[in-house]
Amino acid sequence: MPREAEPSQNEKDFILKAVREGHRLDGRALDEFRQLDLKFGDQYGVADVTLGKTRIIAKVTAEVTVPYTDRPFDGIFTITTELSPMASPAFEVNRPTETEVLLSRLLEKTVRRSNALDTESLCLVAGQKCWSIRVDLHVLSHDGNLIDASCLAVVAALRHFRKPDTSMEGDTLTVYTPAEREPVPLSWLHSPFCITFSFFGSISVGEDGEEKDIWLLDTTLLEEQLRVSSCTISMNKHGEICQVAKPGGAPVEAVTVVQCSSLALQKVKDLSDFVDQKLAEDSKHRNKGGLLAELSAENAR
Amino acid sequence: MPLDTSTYNLALLRVDGRRWNELRQQKGQLGVQPSADGSAYLEMGNTKIQCIISGPNERDLSKSTSSASTAPTSNGAGATVAVSIMIAPFATVDRKRRGRNDKRLQEMQTTIASGLAATVQGQSYGPRSTIHISLNVLSQDGSLLACLINAASLALVDAGVPMTDYLVACTAGSTSSYAAADEEADPLLDLNTQEEQELPFLTLATLGATDKVVAMVCESRVQLTRLEGMMATAADGCKGVRDFLDGVVRDKGELMVQEGAIGRGEVVSSMDLD
């Protein structure tokens, strides 16, 4: 199995020493995110997230299928992740690495299990027809913090997505093309975001030698290789935790975890506002002049 | 789903008659499999786990256990910890066979492997050797991850692998669902399956009796304000579990001393040098 090249001992020592003194290689503060950018595609349901050098594309598609027999009133909602060799030589096709399994599990827990998307609203005819919503996530470039960026991309894409409108008359189900009826957004309940804290051991502060854990937000790939453990907290802006995962690694004080969770809330609010603002910009852009312009008989000539 | 726990407020007793801060009945045994390098059997309530350890030895990882999750100890300078979980088809009420590539299992394996890697002092073994931990779930009734971690810890002690402390884990839940914002919610300790399905809960693994969090997994929606209470409860549960595991190990050790299999230890309490 190919592996990411290990950083040399010099690099390790340098970065760790700098982090202990409160500096990072790219000059950010310890709790600062890299430049975050979110673009939507021409189609509905395409989100392109750039976080520093990490770039992720999420694409949402919908189709009408038969619901699972054990859940006749629910639609189908799946998230698939693909970490291709394009993003990093450590990834292989058709062989999920541990990173990929953890990433897809985290997204699953954050978005799907927390009921961010109301799957009952996807049901068309109970037990016979329902919408199947599928999110395909592609990592185009991997420079750390995949989880936070992926989660943002998935949420943004789903909120941007419009599915074709449908109607039921008697026993006939009609699915309208975008020309006939304006597509409708998904029934979205809340927007969860992931915040990953990376821990780098502890330093003693003050005279009494009290230990304080050092953590970073939005780590680059290099920093991620050096961290001793990580903790991902998923939350929405209402302060509801959707998922917490600290998968092993070096121990941290329980107090630190609690502190991190309240800090995560602030960051989630920032991210939430950011996505709201971008969505508003996009809909404004799409809807130049509003409905009136579209209805006007006057043509551009 | 109707909440069975809705009766909790009446008598402050849970579905199985425990109070909020009570652990379930625990049973533990060391060395259940003499041919293995280390083995343990652990029951927490109706969750029953058997753990078999082979190693540390030098065995080809890719050949033997492709489905195991691995994690290197002491920054890659020590032995590797490889964990594989097998859930018996009869472990749950509805009999079903699980695929080997169940992502949920793989996630648990990774959590256990890297959690144990943080406590095992593997530098004395060298990076080429591997500790294979195979966990068999014989019966499943809540707190599965916690029980798996505890069983693996116990088996590692039996195998004589040096560790900083026991890695112990426990679950804690909260009596209110995420929707109800009432402040009256009680935390609950050590949940069974029924409670796990109804209530938000988290699994916390700590290093021995300290407050150091090695692993933490929460998969349900819960108010941020609840988190601290649940963590404190779980951490206290971990202390209880540690004391229990320690008791099992001591009993076994004393038995071995009595039987004469090992020499009696010297006592340093006097602390005098001749």
Place this chain on the structure above:
Amino acid sequence: MPITILQPSLAPPPKLRNVDSDSDSEGGADLEGDVAMGRPAKRARTQDSSIMTPGEIITDDPQWMRGHGTYIIPGASSNTILSSVAGTLAKTNKLLSVRPLRARYTPEIGDLVVGRIVEVQAKRWRVDVGGTLLAQLPLSAINLPGGIQRRRTETDELQIRTFFSEGELLVAEVQQLYNDGAAVLHTRSLKYGKLRNGVFMSVTGTGGGGGVVRARRQAFTLDISGTDEVSGSEKIDVLLGVNGYIWISKHIEGEGAAAETSGPGITRIEESVGLNVYSSQNDIIPVDTMREIARVRGVITALVENGLRVDEEMVIKGYAEAVEMAKEERDSADTLWLGGERGKRLANALVGR
């Protein structure tokens, strides 16, 4: 064979620990009172027990040095020594170490080990000796057939499998240790080499717990006086590998353990290292000898099952006892079996319980 139904014996009552820990297992973390809430002062050591468990503080006196099975918290300025394994404490002058209740074998220079070849490489074999890493046996560290003293040539490398191939057993001595704890073996003595004409068994090795202990003699010859239908002429060799691997075989004059004492000196090595030392063919073994080999094996199994140490004295005494037991009950057919109740009786007779 008549079926005997044994009286079922009662399971031993569960041992109750002191009241304190008993409440732990049931009550768990009792948050009601203030008692458990406070950070528990690192467990006070129980007075009656000398068992150390991981994470337990051994001492915070700076005059002690830490040995195996212990650690200090890195970075912390305190001199607290903690245990990292479950076991008993051992003092050597100022050195504190904890002997684990059970552990894998850790090689030391000079150990006599029995091993199994798992891999054949170009110039060496990789040998499983039950340790944490495979041991290696270089081609240059074996005796050539006929005892010829010369450099190993390419021809030797090409026919490396004629000496030892995968799965074969050998007895060797640990010559050297690498930094990571891996052992290098040698068989350059008449008492070492390929094993045949016997049976292999594996018990716990040195490192903790019962099993084989390091002793003055790891290899010895047993006179099988046996039950009286056996003539006293046959002998059995027993090799107790320090790593817990044991080889019990028919004794052949001039070979094996006996050669250690009665064998020729280094000057006559050519004559004594026969051409068939690397043969994988067993000699003809009389049925009586086979049965006595099986009996010795049964004795060792019984010793291990009952938590007794395995060394020369115990095996010889145990064997004599087993023969006595067999003589007493001549009529029953399964006299070789030494498990369960019979094994316990044997063990009790040995330690005088």
